[in-house]
Amino acid sequence: MxxxxxxxxxxxxxxxxxxxxxxxxxxxxxxxxxxxxxxxxxxxxxxxxxxDENSSSFMQLVSDIPYEYIKLSGEIVDMISKDINIKMSKNICITLADHISFAIERQKKGIAFENDLLWEIKRYYKAEFQAGEKALEYIREKTGIVLPEDEAASIAMHILNAESNGQIRKSVNMPEMVKEILNIVKYTLMIDFDEDSISFERFVTHLKFFIQRAVTQKYYETDEQLILFNQVKDTCKEEFNCALKIKAYMEKKTNYKVSDEEILYLTMHINRVKRRSEQV
The missing domain is CATH 2.30.24.10 (CAT RNA-binding domain)
Known part of the structure; x- marks a missing residue:
C-alpha cells in the first residue's frame, strides 16, 4: 500500500x-x-x-486523538473480544479511544461524571458491564488513572453499539422507530420536548437500548420491581398509559414481548421528560 x-x-x-x-x-x-x-x-x-459517508469525519476524529489512547483502546477491544466472544465493528477502536481520551482528561481536571444509565446497564448488560470494569482496570494499570464505575457503563455502551449496529441496521430503521415512539409520547401527552434538556437526551438513549433489546430479542422478566411497578402505575397514570401504547407499537413492530419492568422504566423516563416540558 x-x-x-x-x-x-x-x-x-x-x-x-x-x-x-x-x-x-x-x-x-x-x-x-x-x-x-x-x-x-x-x-x-x-x-x-x-x-463514503463517514470518511472525512472519521479522519478528523482520528487526527484529534493522541495515539497512545488509540493504541490503548485497541488493546482493550482485543481483550474484550476474547473475553466475551463477540464480533464488534472495527471502528469501536476509534470511538472508544475518543471516549477514553476525554474521560482521562476529565478525571485529571477533577470533573465529576455521572452516567444516568449505570443501573440499567449493570442490570441488563452484565457481560458488557463486566468488560467495562475490566477495561477500567487495564486503563489504571497502563496510565495510573482511576476512572469511576460510571465509565464502565459508558464503555459497555460503546461495546453494545459496536456489537449490535450491523444487526439493528439489517432489522429495523432505528432513527425512524425512535421518532415514532417520541411522537407517541408527544401526541398522547400533548407536550413539546425540550430537546436540549438532559432528561430528553436520557430518554432517547433509553429508547435506543430498548429498541436494541427488542431487535436482539433479549428478555428480562423479574419480580423484584413489582412493588415499584404498582406504585408508578398508580401515581403516573398518564405516563403509564403512554408506555402501554409504546408497548403495543413495539410488539407489533418487532414481535418483542415487552415486560412489566420495561414498562416501568419507560414510564419513569416519560415522567421526567413530561415534567421538564412543563417547566419550559
Whole structure:
C-alpha cells in the first residue's frame, strides 16, 4: 500500500487492493513521509475501512486523538473480544479511544461524571458491564488513572453499539422507530420536548437500548420491581398509559414481548421528560 495522505505522524490514509479507502495506523507510520511513499508493513498496527459517508469525519476524529489512547483502546477491544466472544465493528477502536481520551482528561481536571444509565446497564448488560470494569482496570494499570464505575457503563455502551449496529441496521430503521415512539409520547401527552434538556437526551438513549433489546430479542422478566411497578402505575397514570401504547407499537413492530419492568422504566423516563416540558 502507498500513502495517499499523511494525517499525522501515526496515521495515514491509503487504499486497499480493492481500491477502498482505508486508514492505516502505527507508531511513526507517517513520520517524515509524503503522498506516494510506500507504507512500511512492520509499522502497521490497525487498518480501518471507511465508507463514503463517514470518511472525512472519521479522519478528523482520528487526527484529534493522541495515539497512545488509540493504541490503548485497541488493546482493550482485543481483550474484550476474547473475553466475551463477540464480533464488534472495527471502528469501536476509534470511538472508544475518543471516549477514553476525554474521560482521562476529565478525571485529571477533577470533573465529576455521572452516567444516568449505570443501573440499567449493570442490570441488563452484565457481560458488557463486566468488560467495562475490566477495561477500567487495564486503563489504571497502563496510565495510573482511576476512572469511576460510571465509565464502565459508558464503555459497555460503546461495546453494545459496536456489537449490535450491523444487526439493528439489517432489522429495523432505528432513527425512524425512535421518532415514532417520541411522537407517541408527544401526541398522547400533548407536550413539546425540550430537546436540549438532559432528561430528553436520557430518554432517547433509553429508547435506543430498548429498541436494541427488542431487535436482539433479549428478555428480562423479574419480580423484584413489582412493588415499584404498582406504585408508578398508580401515581403516573398518564405516563403509564403512554408506555402501554409504546408497548403495543413495539410488539407489533418487532414481535418483542415487552415486560412489566420495561414498562416501568419507560414510564419513569416519560415522567421526567413530561415534567421538564412543563417547566419550559
Amino acid at each position: 502507498k500513502i495517499r495522505k499523511v494525517i499525522n505522524n501515526n496515521v495515514v490514509s491509503s487504499q486497499d487492493d480493492n481500491g477502498i479507502e482505508v486508514i492505516v495506523m502505527g507508531k511513526g507510520i507517517g513520520f517524515q513521509k509524503k503522498t506516494g511513499d510506500p507504507i512500511e508493513p512492520e509499522k502497521i498496527d490497525k487498518v480501518f475501512h471507511l465508507s
